[in-house]
Amino acid sequence: MKILNLFSKSLLVLAVVLLGSCEKHLTELNENPNVVDPSTANPNMLMPTVMTGAAMGYLELGYNDIAGVVQHTQKDGWFSGHNHYDWGPQDWSSWYNLLRNNDFLHQRAVESGFKFHQGVALTMKSFIFGLITDLWGDAPYTNAVKGGVSNDFLQPAYDSQEVIYKGIIEDLKAASALFASGDNTGYRTGYDVYYNGDMSKWQKLANSLLLRYYMRVSAKMPEVAKAGIEAIYTSGVYMKTPADDATMNYIGATAANSWPGAVAFQADPSEYRRRKPAQTLMDNLLSNNDPRLTVWFAPVYVRWVEDPTLDVAVDPFIRKNGVIQQGVVSLTDAKYLTEVKAGAKFTRHYNPDKFGRKLDTREYVGVPPGLIDPSSYNYNPTPGQVVENQHVSQLAEAYRGSSGGLLKARLISAAEVSFILAEAALKGWAVGTAETHYNAGIKNSLDTWGVGNKYEAYIAQKNVAFNKTLEQVLEQKWIASWTAATEAWFDYRRTGFPTMKAGPASPAPVLPLRFNYGDNEMNFNAKNADGAMGRLEVTPHSGQRGKNSPWSRPWIVQGTGKPW
Structure with missing residues (x-):
């Protein structure tokens, strides 16, 4: 009996040892070496995701359909959303995904005692929530991006715009104070893609965003706006030169990290070609001899010339350096670009008396907003979704690029x-x-x-x-x-x-x-x-x-x- 009891106890000890060893082994197997433990995540690693996502998303809005709304540009292919505001339901999940990452950044910054990272998180939170409420109106705010299983979190209530704007203002004030401390403990060079850890510039950014949102609410909360703007002006801490601008450079290695519509990643660069200057902006720039005109836009490939001596209403073919190009109504974008760079001048004559109407004969031509068929504007001989309009300006050649120079999200x-x-x-x-x-x-x-x-x-x-x-x-x-x-x-x-x-x-x-x-x-x-x-x-x-x-x-x- 004693031998049996001793044998049983030995088995029990062995089982406990084996179980402990197995549990340790299983735990080690369940630790993914490719995933960062949330409890030890470095806030530096979280910043680029939030900052690049916010910058690229903001640029996409301001360079695409909203540029059509404010008549900076028009499209002459796939144009209804851009030119006519033909918008269906607009999903905001990408912005809330950024906010979830940003909330984690803030949590880890607080746990780590990193004031700089806390300030960055509060600034980015304000920027993104500001964009959401500006674009849609009331939105989930107080209970947004919180974890848990209650319906309050899975189906968060919408806060009023008033509550959201007030929250944005308070968070930006807090961020400014954190940056004013000058304490960038924990920051590692290269992870801040805007200012590389320069807290003075971050404070200028926070205060400049405060100016933006104070002015946004100036009609609804005039006393708050007045006091806030006057206080920031008195402090002198805000953006004063372009060196202070909050910008992000594009990497340019893939389509995903390049300027939108970069031709290097398109078999046919129609995304670049179909974006044209709007006549509203173009007329303003031309009438005031604005030097930004030639930075942003290119001359037309083929300029119309009024010619009352012409026997027909319109030249059947284009002219190169004054000589009719028999059988040639138009060239490809690539061919025009090569020829123009070599010094060629292309024109096409028309007789307004025989044609019955005027065409835009200027060197720079924009598309009027909201046309039914913008690809045909200014008597384009090749209307449609793909081929360029040789009688309307395109964007400057710089906007064919992937990165560098002027190609920044601001x-x-x-x-x-x-x-x-x-x-x-x-x-x-x-x-x-x-x-x-x-x-x-x-x-x-x-x-x-x-x-x-x-x-x-x-x-x-x-x-x-x-x-x-x-x-x-x-x-x-x-x-x-x-x-x-x-x-x-x-x-x-x-x-x-x-x-x-x-x-x-x-x-x-x-x-x-x-x-x-x-x-x-x-x-x-x-x-x-x-x-x-x-x-x-x-x-x-x-x-x-x-x-x-x-x-x-x-x-x-x-x-x-x-x-x-």
């Missing part, structure tokens, strides 16, 4: 900040003189685009010299927002400037005000989404979509009488 600029202060001064707020800030905004924009040496000649133009009007300040701010058109849209929405009209193919005769809430929200968070839609104001232009329409008013413009 979140906010010194030019924008200067125009904000100019507007504040026109309101009578204590921020210096409107003319000083207005001129600085123009100078900063020209410097940004490499034509600062043309400032004196440009500012002397009759329509550019300061005339003390809000319309002029907003017009110049609109021009300066090239490739960052979202801010121009939000400015237009709250002020009605610059004056723009929707084109003939638009579903409404006025410009839209917001994005539609997406299908995911309507399907999986319907109660809260319905509540948010109920707080939108239906307008005569809302149409069959009802409240969830691009022409319904969110809180930020309700009661303001703007923009239409």
Whole structure:
């Protein structure tokens, strides 16, 4: 019996030893060496994901469909969303995915005691939530991006725009204070893709975003906006030159990390070709001899020439250096580019008396907004989705590129900040003189685009010299927002400037005000989404979509009488 008991005890000890060994082995097997343990994640590793995602997403908006809304560009192929605001439900999941990563960044920064990383996380949180509420209206905020299994988190309530803007302002104040400490403990060089750990520039970014959002709410919370803008101006800590701009360079190694539409990653570069300057912007640049014109846009490949002596209405073929090219109506984009670089001049003559109407004979030609068939504009002989319009300007050759030079995503600029202060001064707020800030905004924009040496000649133009009007300040701010058109849209929405009209193919005769809430929200968070839609104001232009329409008013413009 004793032997049996001893044998049983021995088996028990062996089993415990084996079980412990097995458990340790299984634990080791379940540890993925390729995944970072959340409890030890380094905040530096999290920053690039949030920063690059936010910058690229913002550039995509301002270079694509919103550039069409504010009439910086028009498309002549696959154009309905760009030119006509033919928008279906717009999903915001990519922005909330960034916010989840950013929330983890903030958690790890707090746990690690890293003030710099906390400030970055609060700044990026403010930027992204600001964009969400600017684009859609009310949105999940207080309970957004939180874990858990309760319905409050899986189906978060929508906060009002007022609550969101107030939260953004408080977070940016907190971020500014963290950056003011100068403590960048824990930062590793290369992980901050905006400023490489320069806390003074981050504080300028936080304060400049505060200026943006104070001005955004100035019609709804004027006293808050006035006090906030005056305080930041008094501090002197905000963007003053393009060296302070929040920008991100593209890597250019793949289509995913290159400038949108980079031709290196397209068998046929139609994405580049179908984006054209809008006539609204083009006419402004031409009328004021704006030096940014040639930086942004290219001359037409084939210039129209009025010729009353022509026996027919229109030349059947193009002319090269004045000589008819028999049988040649047009060339390919690549052929034109090669020939033009070699010095060739292409024209096509027409007789307006026989043709019965005028064509645009200028060297630079833009497409009017919202045309029914923009590819045919200016009597293009090759209309359609793919072939270029030889009688309309394309973007400058630089925008064929993948990275480098001017190809940067810009979140906010010194030019924008200067125009904000100019507007504040026109309101009578204590921020210096409107003319000083207005001129600085123009100078900063020209410097940004490499034509600062043309400032004196440009500012002397009759329509550019300061005339003390809000319309002029907003017009110049609109021009300066090239490739960052979202801010121009939000400015237009709250002020009605610059004056723009929707084109003939638009579903409404006025410009839209917001994005539609997406299908995911309507399907999986319907109660809260319905509540948010109920707080939108239906307008005569809302149409069959009802409240969830691009022409319904969110809180930020309700009661303001703007923009239409």
